[in-house]
Amino acid sequence: AKMIRKFPCLVSRTFCNVGREDPRRMIHALKVGVSLTLVSLLYLLEPLFHGVGQNAIWAVMTVVVVLEFTVGATLCKGFNRGLGTILAGSLAFFIDFIANESNHVFRAIFIASAVFLIGTSATYIRFIPYIKKNYDYGVVIFLLTFNLITVSSYRVHSVLRIAQERFYTIAIGCAICLFVTLFVFPNWSGEDLHNSTVSKLEGLAKSIEACVNEYFSDSSSEIREDKWSDDPIYKAVLDSKSADETLASYASWEPRKSRYCKFPWKQYVKVGVALRHFGYTVVALHGCLRTEIQVNFGFTIIVTPKAVRALFKDPCICLAAEVSKALKELANSVRNRRLCSPSILSDHLHQALQDLDTALKSQPRLFLNPTTDQKHNHAPPPHPSSLLALAAAAVASKGGQKPPTTTTTTTNNSNNNSDNVAMPRTKTDTSALLEWKSKKDNKEGGERRMLRPQLSKIAITSLEFAEALPFAAFASLLVETVARLDLVIEEVEELGRIAHFKEFRPGDEVV
Amino acid sequence: AKMIRKFPCLVSRTFCNVGREDPRRMIHALKVGVSLTLVSLLYLLEPLFHGVGQNAIWAVMTVVVVLEFTVGATLCKGFNRGLGTILAGSLAFFIDFIANESNHVFRAIFIASAVFLIGTSATYIRFIPYIKKNYDYGVVIFLLTFNLITVSSYRVHSVLRIAQERFYTIAIGCAICLFVTLFVFPNWSGEDLHNSTVSKLEGLAKSIEACVNEYFSDSSSEIREDKWSDDPIYKAVLDSKSADETLASYASWEPRKSRYCKFPWKQYVKVGVALRHFGYTVVALHGCLRTEIQVNFGFTIIVTPKAVRALFKDPCICLAAEVSKALKELANSVRNRRLCSPSILSDHLHQALQDLDTALKSQPRLFLNPTTDQKHNHAPPPHPSSLLALAAAAVASKGGQKPPTTTTTTTNNSNNNSDNVAMPRTKTDTSALLEWKSKKDNKEGGERRMLRPQLSKIAITSLEFAEALPFAAFASLLVETVARLDLVIEEVEELGRIAHFKEFRPGDEVV
DSSP: OHHHHHHHHHHHHHHHHHHHHOTHHHHHHHHHHHHHHHHHHHHHSHHHHHHHOTTHHHHHHHHHHHOOSSHHHHHHHHHHHHHHHHHHHHHHHHHHHHHHTSOHHHHHHHHHHHHHHHHHHHHHHTTSHHHHHHTHHHHHHHHHHHHHHHHHTTTOSOHHHHHHHHHHHHHHHHHHHHHHHHHSSOOOHHHHHHHHHHHHHHHHHHHHHHHHHHHHOGGGGSOOOOTTOOOHHHHHHHTTHHHHHHHHHHHTTSOOOSSSSSOOHHHHHHHHHHHHHHHHHHHHHHHHHHHHHHOGGGTOOOOOOHHHHHHHHHHHHHHHHHHHHHHHHHHHHHHTTBOOOHHIIIIIHHHHHHHHHHHHHTSOEEEOOHHHHHHHHTSSOSHHHHHHHHHHHHHHHHHOSSHHHHHHHHHHHHHTOOOTTHHHHHHHHHHHHHHHHHTTTOOTTHHHHHHHHHHHHHHTTOOBHHHHHHHHHHHHHHHHHHHHHHHHHHHHHHHHHHTTOBOOOTTSOOO | OHHHHHHHHHHHHHHHHHHHHOTHHHHHHHHHHHHHHHHHHHHHSHHHHHHHOTTHHHHHHHHHHHOOSSHHHHHHHHHHHHHHHHHHHHHHHHHHHHHTTSOHHHHHHHHHHHHHHHHHHHHHHTTSHHHHHHTHHHHHHHHHHHHHHHHHHTTOSOHHHHHHHHHHHHHHHHHHHHHHHHHSSOOOHHHHHHHHHHHHHHHHHHHHHHHHHHHHOGGGGSOOOOTTOOOHHHHHHHTTHHHHHHHHHHHTTSOOOSSSSSOOHHHHHHHHHHHHHHHHHHHHHHHHHHHHHHOGGGTOOOOOOHHHHHHHHHHHHHHHHHHHHHHHHHHHHHHTTBOOOHHIIIIIHHHHHHHHHHHHHTSOEEEOOHHHHHHGGGSSOSHHHHHHHHHHHHHHHHHOSSHHHHHHHHHHHHHTOOOTTHHHHHHHHHHHHHHHHHTTTOOTTHHHHHHHHHHHHHGGGOOBHHHHHHHHHHHHHHHHHHHHHHHHHHHHHHHHHHTTOBOOOTTSOOO
């Protein structure tokens, strides 16, 4: 009973939402209503009816079938309907001309076999991808009209008149549709494609920033249960292929709108492809978020320690911010139909990438130390100490390259740390390093000995390769994101070139 | 001129290919031809024509429009057409009944406003997603029929007869369509969905194996230029969303085929979603292939040295083979409609994952050693030595856990190596380790000193973290692939449960 009472409420809410989401839908519905009424007048008003005749009803049918939401779709359908009717009419007339010569029975057989042949081949032709994409509706109308005229011609003996009348009324219907769609609040497929490109760019910008921020946020421990918790923003990008292609194919029917050129719908499709590829990387990046928490098939949970993440937090977030900024700038550029700000797109991004690169380069080297594994079994867990040391070392490598500086910083950091294994060693090493300093001139021979103390300190800064794996994947994907972004930028710039976007002026708003 | 001569050849080849790709298309075309001929007989044969009358032409139209490639699509369209006609007929009859009471002018106004109102609201309703998905065609037919009958009723005064005749002829047309589609070589959407699921599983199995093999192949130096060189196999998976959903919605119209239950089209859609998610990871994995070669934005090329890859080659290839095997087993299971072999799905896969895990765990730890950078500037390039040492250590960690064993193995391996830096140290360390052995009891105090020699040896096995990054990403994604595979397995098992697949018997062929 509750369900029943709720139902009308739900229906009315759905009903209203459809209009609120896109007010053009309401307008389109009114347009259809008006056109239908107009075309009905052909039949209802006495003088018009006498001009057109009984077949006025075909005009009504044409309006119902042809008038679509966007200009491109209407033009495409109208053209298909017109072409299909003309071709079918001609063919039917030709067949009627041949069949007319013969007697009644032979005529029936002839018509039936013509229907069979044309029906079979037209249906077969519809499977050809090129025809299916562009002229599917036209072939259906062709078949429909052909059968209608050919079959009727058996009993009605004024086929030419039928064909003519049908053609006229369809032409009237198409004319009304064209007028309404082109001049009364027109909706352009090209415009839709343009806007969807902008919103995809913005959506990706948002989701990549959110993704990286979430990765480095401290609250990452809250396990998210939903399996397919992918961000709907980029989900829309991934599944945009067929919608994009439909819009583009309709847009290709629309008349030129700018002074310069035809609407570059092909380039928009290319941008869409580049964006989808970008999106795949974002999905993988998003996957890292979950890998951190749950993955490894439930039998080995490898989580990169937070301290390691913290080490790379700034360059990563900075890079993500730059990527996001670049995407927003691209979105703005497309939205305002102007070329992109060259500085945003390359300088900052390169700078951020360089920073991350430096951070990664200055980072831990990989060593093998099979013994430490056993050692730590009866020692306190190795992570806190090792990671702080790592962090310290990272700071050190920025501050200066000389070992003494490194050691000092390490000591400072170790003091903040309550670890009881790391502390004594660091102190011992300081003295060892002083020894190293005094022996600095002794190059080749001394190297072996002088390396030893330095390394023993680093022994405790060990981290399992497997532990670093998820982060490495994250960083690597982030870098790949930039590479994919490069392709997106390329395609958008090409779009700007083809569509003759206006020049970028320094005064233009920059994100 | 050459183009012109080539054109007919191209056309005929395209024409033939369409039929060769899927012979059912040829059959479908013939089916349409036969049905059209049958329905034309209604008009052509004298006795039938007298029964049905002039409106026989509507039956022809119905066949052209309703007869679709698969059973589900035909049923869906036929139902929509029938429902739309009935509703529109009733409504038109009701309106005609009201309008009949009044005079001529008022009637015209009444009809026009009814057309406007119904036209507007029907068009608006088409935007509601639920309606758009299931009943779009029905609403169009409703609008068409309603307008046809209402407008005609103004001049023709036997509306009830028009409506009736139209209904009968449409029913005849639908009946012919149903008969042909259901009993003459039927094509089931559910079958298509089933087969596309199988081929997607197989395609992914192939592409993941190819991807991993290519990664570890020695010929990876051949740079592939094509930007979007994604494997078409999994590309098909990624873009399968709309096709899947269309097939599923048609499949939902098809009558039950198995003894137990309705066709579980919803579950197939879920499997499709899981496969797409799996596909995203494969794309990312494929991206690693390219990262290795060209990425990092053109300004820093980081390539994981081949030797490092070789180190993990076997477990990775093994894991990929197991993933591929599992996918093939799933494909076989779905194809033969039997439950999956439980051993393939878990045991081997887990074993392979465990192996990779062990390989990764036994592998280099991360250390920071800022000094080595400067050192190696005037030393021979660090890679060959370090990597052999790495490999040696890996073997060592498998062979035995005790430091002396490790050293021996390392020495053995170093002998195969022409490196002049690694050799002397290893020897020195052997003596150092003997010293370590004697001091073994001295736990807390001695640990510091005894670690030192061991580590100094490993100093030369250094590898930049950044260098390992691409491989880490690759390995991490491979592991994630397994996690995604788990979800695919889950969904396929659920599918098996819902669709009552037959039990797995040990005798069943196993991939």
